[in-house]
Amino acid sequence: MYEWDFTAVIENSGLLWQGLLGTLAITGTALAFGLPLGLMLALSRLSPRKWLAWPAGFIIEFFRTTPPLVQLFWFFFALPILMDIQMTPYLAAAITFSIQSSAFFAEVFRAGIVSIERGQWEAARAIGMQRPQAMRRIILPQAVKRMIPAFTERSIELMKTTTLVATVSYADLLYQANELAQKTFRPIEVFTVTALIYFTVIFGLSLCVQAVERRLAVSGDSTVR
Template sequence: MSYQWDFTPVLTRWPMLLDGLLNTVKIAAIAIVFGVLVGLVLALLRLSPRRILRLPAAIFVEFYRNTPPIVHFFWFFYALPVVLNISLDPLVAAVLALSTQSGAFYAEVFRGGIRSIERGQWEGAKALGMTHTQLMRRIVVPQAATRMVAPFVERSFELIKTTALASTLAYGELLYQAMMVNSETFRPLEVYTAVALLYLVLLVSCSALARVAEARLTAYR
C-alpha cells in the first residue's frame, strides 16, 4: 500500500514553521557576528610571534574542532549555570555555543587567508616604507578577503545547519517548531520534507548573496 502524501495539515500550521525559520535566521545571524569577532581575536593571537599568546588560542581552536557541537550546547545550558550560579535561557546558551565553536573555525579561515599572501609581497611593501597598517589595508586584506570568501561561506552554512541543535534546549528554531507541528499532525514525512525545503531555500538564498559579495570583493581588488 503506497503512502498518501497530504501537506494540508502542515500548510495550515505554516505560521509555526515561519516563526521557527525566523528564529533560525535570528540565532544564526547573532552567532555569525559574535563568531567572527571571536575568530578575529583568535586568528590574531595565533599569528602572534609570542608563544604565550599563540598557545592558548591554539588549544581553544583544537578543543572546539575536535569535540561534538551538541556537547557545547549542553555544557553552556546545563553546566555553565551551575559553575557560575546563574541562569541562561535557551537563546543565550545556544548563541554562546555556536559563537565559540564557529569562532574557532573562523579563526582558521582568517589565519589561512592572511598566511596565503606570499611572503614576497610583505617584504616588498616593507621595502617601500609602508607601515604595518598600510600593508594590511592595501596589500594583505584585499587579497586575503577574496580568498576567504568560499571557506567563510562554507563555515557559515555549517553554522546555520548546526542551529538545529538548539532544539535540544527547547529553543523555538525551525526544527523545534517542526517537532511541535508533527506532534499535532502526526505527518512526519510531510513536516520534515517541508523543513528540508525551508533549509534549502534559506541556504540557496545565502549562497546567492555570497556570490554577489565575492564578485564585489573581486572587482574592488
C-alpha cells in the same frame, strides 16, 4: 501508496515561520560574534608573541575538536550549576555557537592570511609600514577575498549545526517542525517542507555570495575564474 496531505502544514505554517526566525536569529548572532572573534583568534595565533599565540591556538583546537552538542550542554546545564549563572536557551546557544564558529572562522582567516605571498609583506614593509598596518591594509583585504568560498561553506555548516539548539528547547526551525509533526501526525510532510525551507534559504544565500564574489573579481585577482 502514501497519500501526501500538506493541509495541516499550510494551516500551521506560522509555527514554521517562527522557527525559521529563531534559526536565523541564532545563526545571525553566531556570525556577528563569531567572525570578529575568529579574526582576533587568527591574528593572535599568527602573532609572534607566544603568550598570545598559544592560548589562541588552544581555544581554536579545543572548540574545533569537541562536539558542539557537548559544548551546548555544558553552557546550558553545567555552567548554571558550577557558577550559579542562569541562562536562557537563546543565550546558551548564542554563546556556544559564537565561540564554536569563531574557532572554525579563525582557521579560515588564518589559511587566507598565510596564503598571501611573502612579496606582499615585503612590499608593505619596504614602504615603511608596520606589521599591523601591513596586515590591515595589504594582507587582510586580499586574504578575505580568497576566503569567501571557505567562509560560505562554514556559514552553511553553522546554520545546519544550529539545529542542535532544539535539544535545549530553543524554538528553532527544527524544534518547531518537531512540534508540528507531533501535533498534526504528518511528519513526512512537515519534514519535507522543513528541508525545503533550509534548502531555499541556504541556496539563496550562497547565490548572493557568488554574486558578491563575481563583483569583487573585477579588481584583479580573485577566486572566481
